Amino acid sequence: MTExxxxxCIIGQSGGPTSVINAxxxxxxxxxxxxxxxxxxxxxAHGIKGVLDDVLYDMGKEDPEELRLLLNTPSSALGSCRYxxxxxxxxxxxxxxxxxxxxxxxxxxxxxxxxxxxMDTCNKISKYMQKVGYExxxxxxxxxxxxxxxxxxxxxxxxxxxxxxxxxxxxxxxxARVYDTGMVTIMEVMGRHAGWLTAAAHLxxxxxxxxxxxxxxxxxxxxxxxxxxxxRIYAENGKCIVAVSEGIHDKSGKLxxxxxxxxxxxxxxxxxxxxxxxxxxANIVKGQLxxxxxxxxxSLMQRCAAHIASQTDIMESYRAGRSAVxxxxxxxxxxxxxxxxxxxxxxxxxxxxxxxxxxxVANTEKKVPLEWxxxxxxGLTDDFLAYARPLIAGEPDRKVVDGLPRFxxxxxxxxxx
Amino acid sequence: MTExxxxxCIIGQSGGPTSVINAxxxxxxxxxxxxxxxxxxxxxAHGIKGVLDDVLYDMGKEDPEELRLLLNTPSSALGSCRYxxxxxxxxxxxxxxxxxxxxxxxxxxxxxxxxxxxMDTCNKISKYMQKVGYExxxxxxxxxxxxxxxxxxxxxxxxxxxxxxxxxxxxxxxxARVYDTGMVTIMEVMGRHAGWLTAAAHLxxxxxxxxxxxxxxxxxxxxxxxxxxxxRIYAENGKCIVAVSEGIHDKSGKLxxxxxxxxxxxxxxxxxxxxxxxxxxANIVKGQLxxxxxxxxxSLMQRCAAHIASQTDIMESYRAGRSAVxxxxxxxxxxxxxxxxxxxxxxxxxxxxxxxxxxxVANTEKKVPLEWxxxxxxGLTDDFLAYARPLIAGEPDRKVVDGLPRFxxxxxxxxxx
Numbered sequence: 001m002t003e004x005x006x007x008x009c010i011i012g013q014s015g016g017p018t019s020v021i022n023a024x025x026x027x028x029x030x031x032x033x034x035x036x037x038x039x040x041x042x043x044x045a046h047g048i049k050g051v052l053d054d055v056l057y058d059m060g061k062e063d064p065e066e067l068r069l070l071l072n073t074p075s076s077a078l079g080s081c082r083y084x085x086x087x088x089x090x091x092x093x094x095x096x097x098x099x100x101x102x103x104x105x106x107x108x109x110x111x112x113x114x115x116x117x118x119m120d121t122c123n124k125i126s127k128y129m130q131k132v133g134y135e136x137x138x139x140x141x142x143x144x145x146x147x148x149x150x151x152x153x154x155x156x157x158x159x160x161x162x163x164x165x166x167x168x169x170x171x172x173x174x175x176a177r178v179y180d181t182g183m184v185t186i187m188e189v190m191g192r193h194a195g196w197l198t199a200a201a202h203l204x205x206x207x208x209x210x211x212x213x214x215x216x217x218x219x220x221x222x223x224x225x226x227x228x229x230x231x232r233i234y235a236e237n238g239k240c241i242v243a244v245s246e247g248i249h250d251k252s253g254k255l256x257x258x259x260x261x262x263x264x265x266x267x268x269x270x271x272x273x274x275x276x277x278x279x280x281x282a283n284i285v286k287g288q289l290x291x292x293x294x295x296x297x298x299s300l301m302q303r304c305a306a307h308i309a310s311q312t313d314i315m316e317s318y319r320a321g322r323s324a325v326x327x328x329x330x331x332x333x334x335x336x337x338x339x340x341x342x343x344x345x346x347x348x349x350x351x352x353x354x355x356x357x358x359x360x361v362a363n364t365e366k367k368v369p370l371e372w373x374x375x376x377x378x379g380l381t382d383d384f385l386a387y388a389r390p391l392i393a394g395e396p397d398r399k400v401v402d403g404l405p406r407f408x409x410x411x412x413x414x415x416x417x
Numbered sequence: 418m419t420e421x422x423x424x425x426c427i428i429g430q431s432g433g434p435t436s437v438i439n440a441x442x443x444x445x446x447x448x449x450x451x452x453x454x455x456x457x458x459x460x461x462a463h464g465i466k467g468v469l470d471d472v473l474y475d476m477g478k479e480d481p482e483e484l485r486l487l488l489n490t491p492s493s494a495l496g497s498c499r500y501x502x503x504x505x506x507x508x509x510x511x512x513x514x515x516x517x518x519x520x521x522x523x524x525x526x527x528x529x530x531x532x533x534x535x536m537d538t539c540n541k542i543s544k545y546m547q548k549v550g551y552e553x554x555x556x557x558x559x560x561x562x563x564x565x566x567x568x569x570x571x572x573x574x575x576x577x578x579x580x581x582x583x584x585x586x587x588x589x590x591x592x593a594r595v596y597d598t599g600m601v602t603i604m605e606v607m608g609r610h611a612g613w614l615t616a617a618a619h620l621x622x623x624x625x626x627x628x629x630x631x632x633x634x635x636x637x638x639x640x641x642x643x644x645x646x647x648x649r650i651y652a653e654n655g656k657c658i659v660a661v662s663e664g665i666h667d668k669s670g671k672l673x674x675x676x677x678x679x680x681x682x683x684x685x686x687x688x689x690x691x692x693x694x695x696x697x698x699a700n701i702v703k704g705q706l707x708x709x710x711x712x713x714x715x716s717l718m719q720r721c722a723a724h725i726a727s728q729t730d731i732m733e734s735y736r737a738g739r740s741a742v743x744x745x746x747x748x749x750x751x752x753x754x755x756x757x758x759x760x761x762x763x764x765x766x767x768x769x770x771x772x773x774x775x776x777x778v779a780n781t782e783k784k785v786p787l788e789w790x791x792x793x794x795x796g797l798t799d800d801f802l803a804y805a806r807p808l809i810a811g812e813p814d815r816k817v818v819d820g821l822p823r824f825x826x827x828x829x830x831x832x833x834x
Contacts, residue, residue, distance in 0.1 A: 048453060075592045075593070079595060178497045294717070300602075
């Protein structure tokens with residue numbers, strides 16, 4: 001039988017936000033507030049930095065209805081950070097401070113909501129607490145639009161971003177071919193090392209309303225081949241729509257986004273004025289084809305467009321947070337909550353929760369399988385469709401007032417130690 | 418009593434598309450198909466060019482359910498154009514050809530769905546048909562995200578784009594302040610001469626989740642004042658969010674988007690590689706403030722994001738199309754359908770249909786009233802909120818299959834004359 005561990009918990013958010021990271025936070029907060037083992041629920045301001053700075057918010061003081069609105073509020077409501085802890089063997093200053101804060105508030109549960117780096121943070125804190133003999137259960141709750149976390153079928157946050165990308169590709173497809181004049185459209189999607197999110201453009205293509213060409217960072221990008229691809233399709237139908245990952249690079253590893261950099265102008269202060277990848281490629285294509293070329297960057301919209309989130313993603317994200325708390329109060333520690341896919345007898349997608357060792361998941365990346373990329377390296381296979389389709393299903397049940405979203409407004413009352 | 422005019426009708430779409438231009442087209446097509454006076458309903462491929470090229474589609478051959486999906490399908494389903502007719506006194510070649518096609522198909526009704534230029538086209542055709550004594554009723558159905566048509570309270574298409582802008586501003590607001598490090602975000606919104614769409618960012622600001630600064634082309638843009646505004650707000654809270662119209666210009670009339678042009682690099686083919694306004698301003702701010710600056714262009718998304726359209730806009734757009742047909746079969750010609758606002762006894766917004774002379778509306782622009790812009794020229798007043806709020810209300814009742822929009826797929830069967 002599991003020993004009952006009584007004490008407070010901290011929830012922190014870290015890394016780039018998503019449309020649904022707050023759904024996971026809500027899963028943790030709501031469940032923790034309802035757990036008799038957990039004596040107080042604190043939200044750390046800007047992730048681990050809030051712990052180091054002793055800026056914790058008392059979640060018990062929030063209006064339950066506002067907390068519930070976190071399910072549909074994008075970005076990290078508690079604030080995020082990109083702070084990387086040193087190895088405790090090298091410098092244990094931060095760890096001592098964390099221990100001090102944990103003791104001050106009698107923190108016995110720590111939930112960290114983030115990507116690769118955040119799982120590394122979790123893992124390091126956990127190892128330190130074990131070393132110094134401070135009993136504390138530490139759980140990672142994954143999030144990333146990049147979908148690149150190791151060992152999980154998919155990551156909370158990916159599907160909503162993918163749905164934005166696929167929906168927007170369909171809408172842009174219709175817009176970009178409205179005139180009977182030639183036009184090339186280049187859409188830039190986030191993803192430095194993994195092309196999962198750009199691959200979502202293929203969901204639109206499969207509806208007959210998406211890009212003709214899709215390039216992921218999993219394959220080396222060949223400029224000559226790209227230009228030949230664009231010219232061929234443009235010659236066929238006077239239009240060409242392309243989706244590219246921001247991280248595409250040539251075989252030497254050089255980012256294509258940097259191809260314009262040599263000639264980039266320098267401003268009065270000596271700063272290079274770099275355009276994005278879409279602008280760089282648009283300029284190169286414009287130089288070769290005598291037609292209108294438009295570069296479009298999906299920018300922050302792709303990770304914060306909660307209004308077009310996947311309800312499947314929202315509920316799974318919530319569940320990941322809730323499960324982390326349930327496992328922890330039942331004795332589990334040092335794990336990240338992960339997803340395993342199965343299909344029921346009727347062939348419907350089912351998402352099951354599993355646990356991964358933090359050590360296993362920290363700092364490793366999962367990329368799009370090369371066999372899901374077509375031979376020419378400019379599109380995806382049906383395997384990707386089968387993978388992604390169930391994830392984006394379901395419309396968000398969100399609160400709208402007079403046409404605008406009603407997002408959560410937290411009071412953020414400082415905790416008293 | 419009105420003389421009954423029996424014959425076919427043509428519907429054409431022109432200019433930049435919107436999220437709801439097809440809702441107006443559906444209003445025309447559905448109503449015309451149901452009118453006993455109208456013997457056939459033809460859709461012109463790419464507006465007036467489809468008439469000149471004799472490429473007309475028989476709308477009676479479309480599946481009624483697919484036609485109905487036009488209510489939520491963005492962009493111009495029939496195709497658009499930016500073709501400007503010459504004055505018939507100078508060159509009547511096009512007019513003779515239009516008359517020939519009208520006679521070939523016995524066209525007695527012509528509905529044209531577009532902005533300023535399209536109303537000019539309508540007007541010219543109408544005058545010519547009167548001159549040559551060919552009986553034909555000609556009606557304009559307005560659309561424009563720019564909201565700059567003269568004489569109407571607002572234009573179909575504006576509210577949906579405004580809702581996208583306001584919603585996206587709120588989402589970006591949350592995302593752009595998630596880290597505890599400094600950041601300036603500059604969002605570029607469409608609108609060359611009129612700032613209506615950029616003003617929609619104020620709807621987000623009024624919710625406490627929008628830009629700190631908003632600049633419209635109705636006022637001269639002063640770079641020094643802008644930089645002072647940004648620095649002041651950045652110094653206050655470490656973040657600054659700005660919305661700008663693409664058409665902002667200095668007092669000499671020079672576009673701010675061209676400020677980067679002198680130093681812009683030239684590619685191998687001699688083309689200047691221009692970034693957009695957001696990138697230009699971001700680079701200028703980056704040169705002055707030592708912090709992260711992000712330029713975001715709302716690009717085509719703001720005019721095609723049908724998934725976040727205003728239901729009020731959809732229904733008004735539909736009604737504009739329907740009314741055009743109803744008026745025409747009842748004897749009206751040479752008019753554009755327009756909107757007049759009133760409020761009922763409970764203070765609720767009511768949209769009434771009125772008619773404007775085509776001559777009156779063609780080629781004139783309506784701008785944001787200067788008294789709705791604050792004194793500093795970097796924000797809007799509450800008058801704008803009262804104006805815009807009722808327009809963006811209502812969520813679109815759209816068809817979604819497995820998480821993706823189900824847009825209309827027309828067969829486009831060529832008409833037989």
